[in-house]
Structures are given as structure tokens and as C-alpha cells.
Amino acid sequence: MLFDYISLAGGLVVLIIAGDVLVRGSVGIAQRLGIPNLVIGLTIVAFGASAPELVISLKAALEGAGGIAIGNVVGSNIANVLLVLGLPAMIAATPCGESGATRNAVFMVGVTLLFIALCFFTPIGLFAGFILLVLLGAFLAVSAMAARKHRKEQKAIAAGAAVATAELEVDDALDDVEDVPDSVWIALVYILLGLIGLPLGAHFTISGATSIATAWGVSEAVIGLTVIALGTSLPELATTVMAAVRQHGAVAIGNVIGSNIFNLLAIIGITAVVVPIDVPQEVLKLDIWVMLACALLLTLLAGCRICLGKISGLVMTSAYCLYIATVYMLGHVA
Numbered sequence: 001m002l003f004d005y006i007s008l009a010g011g012l013v014v015l016i017i018a019g020d021v022l023v024r025g026s027v028g029i030a031q032r033l034g035i036p037n038l039v040i041g042l043t044i045v046a047f048g049a050s051a052p053e054l055v056i057s058l059k060a061a062l063e064g065a066g067g068i069a070i071g072n073v074v075g076s077n078i079a080n081v082l083l084v085l086g087l088p089a090m091i092a093a094t095p096c097g098e099s100g101a102t103r104n105a106v107f108m109v110g111v112t113l114l115f116i117a118l119c120f121f122t123p124i125g126l127f128a129g130f131i132l133l134v135l136l137g138a139f140l141a142v143s144a145m146a147a148r149k150h151r152k153e154q155k156a157i158a159a160g161a162a163v164a165t166a167e168l169e170v171d172d173a174l175d176d177v178e179d180v181p182d183s184v185w186i187a188l189v190y191i192l193l194g195l196i197g198l199p200l201g202a203h204f205t206i207s208g209a210t211s212i213a214t215a216w217g218v219s220e221a222v223i224g225l226t227v228i229a230l231g232t233s234l235p236e237l238a239t240t241v242m243a244a245v246r247q248h249g250a251v252a253i254g255n256v257i258g259s260n261i262f263n264l265l266a267i268i269g270i271t272a273v274v275v276p277i278d279v280p281q282e283v284l285k286l287d288i289w290v291m292l293a294c295a296l297l298l299t300l301l302a303g304c305r306i307c308l309g310k311i312s313g314l315v316m317t318s319a320y321c322l323y324i325a326t327v328y329m330l331g332h333v334a
Contacts (some may be wrong), residue, residue: 011205022194028187066278071224082320089313097305129272
């Protein structure tokens with residue numbers, strides 16, 4: 001049993017490190033090739049940050065553990081809202097009025113509703129995955145056009161005296177990617193290590209998680225919704241906490257919205273195209289509705305430009321703890 005815990009914890013650590021190394025190497029190559037920061041931020045960094053969730057869900061689905069695949073995504077989206085936004089708000093005020101956040105939040109709610117509908121037609125297969133990937137492409141295209149338009153408007157207003165806000169936002173995102181290698185060969189080594197580490201970490205994580213689920217008497221979905229989802233959300237949590245400490249919390253809500261959209265469209269989409277995903281019935285009873293409630297809460301925060309403070313952060317973090325406790329209680333009852 002001890003080995004299973006070590007396997008789960010070690011696998012998550014390897015996943016996080018491998019994902020980070022892959023992003024650094026990919027950004028290094030992209031910058032050497034002269035790819036604009038905007039494109040890097042919208043594609044490489046976004047996909048790289050979701051790499052642990054993608055590999056976990058894909059490998060779990062291939063091994064017939066649909067509960068882990070679905071639970072990982074649903075649980076991560078819940079953790080992103082309640083914990084990744086709530087915990088940093090207890091450290092420093094977190095404004096939710098980022099430009100474009102409301103538009104993207106409404107899109108996120110629409111994607112969440114589509115995903116919920118697909119869950120009731122389990123398994124989520126090739127056609128559904130294709131639809132999700134088409135929406136992902138449309139989202140990236142619209143985001144790129146909106147960023148370019150905003151940059152041109154800012155340049156016109158500043159008469160060339162200031163760099164566009166949209167470009168600065170992407171540069172801020174790239175600033176979080178530390179120690180980007182200057183050498184192409186080192187960058188390639190980073191990419192290779194990341195590509196090796198991700199499936200290796202996924203193997204140990206899923207192996208440990210399934211064994212622990214059996215020993216605890218709960219389903220794979222419960223482990224996916226809690227332990228694995230929280231583990232794969234640690235990079236986002238660490239980034240947001242550091243942003244709050246540095247008084248850069250204004251971009252937190254945008255990062256969370258983007259991450260949640262990527263989880264539903266990219267991770268579920270890619271996984272479903274490769275292999276059908278079985279949706280556990282227990283997820284349909286509670287968890288997808290909690291995820292929808294979190295998406296609506298995020299839209300409210302963005303639309304009303306609410307600034308999260310210590311009390312709000314405490315309430316959201318407590319709500320996440322209550323959710324985790326409820327999942328385990330229902331899991332043991334089942």
C-alpha cells in the first residue's frame with residue numbers, strides 16, 4: 001500500500017516537472033524560430049500547462065479507467081475556480097475585471113453546457129471529440145484576432161509610445177516560464193525529457209490511484225475528482241499564489257477561464273478522438289453540476305468586476321473543502 005502512495009505522489013511530481021520542462025523547451029525553440037509571443041502564449045504555453053491533465057486523461061481512457069479521465073478534468077475545473085482563485089485571494093486582493101474576461105467566461109459556460117450534454121450520451125466518442133476540437137480552434141482564432149485588434153487600438157491611442165496591452169499580457173504569461181534555454185540543443189533536450197517524463201509520470205499516477213481507490217473502497221472517479229485533479233492543478237495554484245504575492249492578481253481570472261476552456265475542449269477533445277471515454281454515472285449526479293455552478297460563479301465575478309478579498313477567498317476555499325468531503329462521503333456510501 002505504501003508503494004501505491006509513493007507511486008501516486010511521485011507520478012504527480014514527475015508530471016508537473018515534465019510539463020514545466022516541456023513548456024520551457026518549446027518556448028525556447030519557438031522564440032529561436034521567431035514565432036510571435038502572442039502565438040506562443042495562446043498555443044505552446046496553454047497546451048503545455050495542460051499537458052499533465054491531457055496525458056493522465058488519455059492514458060486513463062486507453063486503460064479503460066474512464067472515471068479517472070473524466071474526474072480529472074471535472075475536478076480540475078472545480079479546483080481552478082474555488083481553490084486557485086480562492087486561496088490567493090486570502091493573501092492579496094484579486095480583481096476580476098480583466099479585459100475580455102466576461103466574453104471568455106460566457107464562452108466557457110457554453111462549452112460547459114455542451115460537455116454536460118455530451119456526458120449524458122456516454123461514451124464521448126470520435127464525433128464529439130471532433131466538435132470540441134473545432135470549437136478549440138475557433139476559440140484560439142478569435143482570441144488571436146481580439147488580441148491583435150486590442151494591440152492596434154492601444155498603439156493608436158498611445159501614438160506608438162506604448163506597447164499594446166494584449167502583448168504585455170502575453171509577455172507576462174511568458175515571464176512565468178522561467179529559465180527558457182537559449183541553446184536550441186538544450187531546448188531539444190528539454191522537450192525530449194518532457195515527452196519522456198509525461199507518459200512515465202502518468203503511468204505511475206494512474207497505477208497508484210487505481211490501487212488506492214480499491215483499497216479505500218471508493219471509485220476511480222472519486223480519486224480522479226480529488227487527488228489527481230488537485231495534483232494536476234498545482235502548477236496553476238502555485239502560479240496564481242505567486243501572482244498574488246507579487247500584486248499581479250489581476251490576470252488570475254483570465255488564466256483560470258483559459259485553463260478551464262482548454263481542459264474541456266483540448267483534453268476531452270483529443271482524448272475522445274483517440275479513444276471513447278466512458279462517463280461514470282456518479283459524476284452525472286453531482287460533480288458536473290458543481291462544475292457548472294463554478295463556471296456561472298466565474299461569469300458573475302467577471303461580469304460584475306468583483307474584487308475578491310480575504311473573506312471571499314475563505315468562503316471559496318471552504319466550499320472546495322466541503323465539496324471534497326462530500327465526494328468522499330458519497331463515494332463510500334456508493
